[in-house]
Amino acid sequence: MDRTFENPQNGHRESFSDSAWLWSLLFGWIYLLAVGLWGHVFIQIFIVVVCALVGGGPAVVLVTPILWIVYAASINTILANRYLRQGWREVQPGSVAGTGLESDSSRQARLGLQTPAQAASTAPAMPVATPPAGPAPFVADELVKLADLRDKGVLTPDEFTAQKARLLAGGPSVAPAVQPAAAPAQPSGVVAYGRCSKCEAQVRLDATSCPNCTAAFNEWSTWKILRPGE
Incomplete structure (x- = not known):
């Protein structure tokens, strides 16, 4: 399984395999150079040179494989610590960039769950409700008309309240019949x-x-x- 680290500043990610110990054991310094661990290469060279000066060739032959085994056992920790010292953070493979959290699609794939799109495609079709026939009343326009009739004195405040309640309840408003103005009566005692x-x-x-x-x-x-x- 790979271990993934993310740079929080730009979201860049790098990974290394848990089998890095095997490559370190097989290739030694060459693998350390390949992954950029130059400092550890210099440390090993320094130790080998010191052993050569002190014990000669037999000491170099003895120390070199020991160094390779020690680094193979600790290479995963060395690589992880290098990223952590640089401010990187370890994230789950397949997580959303910038959060360190596993994405929904990755988690669903790992658990064998369906994605929302897949669930929607396999879900039975729901019946579509048919709206009732007939145009919807324009409640706002009717209220304006009722208010205008009230302001003109055609409707009393009580009639306006009743009409408004009927309209808001869903019933049609009933405009009162406007009686024609009666002709003025002749004053009493006037002869034409x-x-x-x-x-x-x-x-x-x-x-x-x-x-x-x-x-x-x-x-x-x-x-x-x-x-x-x-």
């Missing part, structure tokens, strides 16, 4: 007819001339309409 002062014929009080003698009734004429009692 009088007499011509020239021929005594009956004429309307609002007439401008007599239909019988054609006498004109205006401010310049000597003739006029005589009211009852005159």
Whole structure:
């Protein structure tokens, strides 16, 4: 299984295998150079040189395999510590970049679960509800009309409240029938007819001339309409 480390600054990731110990044991310094552990290569060279100076060739032959075995046993820890010292963090393979958390798709694949898209494709189709026929009432427009009728005095406040409650409950509003304005009644005691002062014929009080003698009734004429009692 690989171990993965992520740079939190840019999300870059690097991994190394748990079998790194095998490659270190087989290739020794060459593997350390390949993974960039230059410092550890210099340490091994320094130890070998010291052993050669102190014990000669037999000491080098003895120490070199020991160094390879020690580094093979600790190479995974050395590699992990190198990333951790640089501020990197270990994350799960397949996790979301920048979080260190395992992604949903990776976790579902690991557990053998279906993804939401797969579940939706295999789910039975649900029946689609058919909306009721007929246009929906424009409640806002009806309320504006009711308020206008109330402001004009056609609706009383109680009638407006009742109509509004009926409309909000889903029922149609019922506009009151507007009765036509009644013609103004004639004042009591007023007679619509009088007499011509020239021929005594009956004429309307609002007439401008007599239909019988054609006498004109205006401010310049000597003739006029005589009211009852005159």
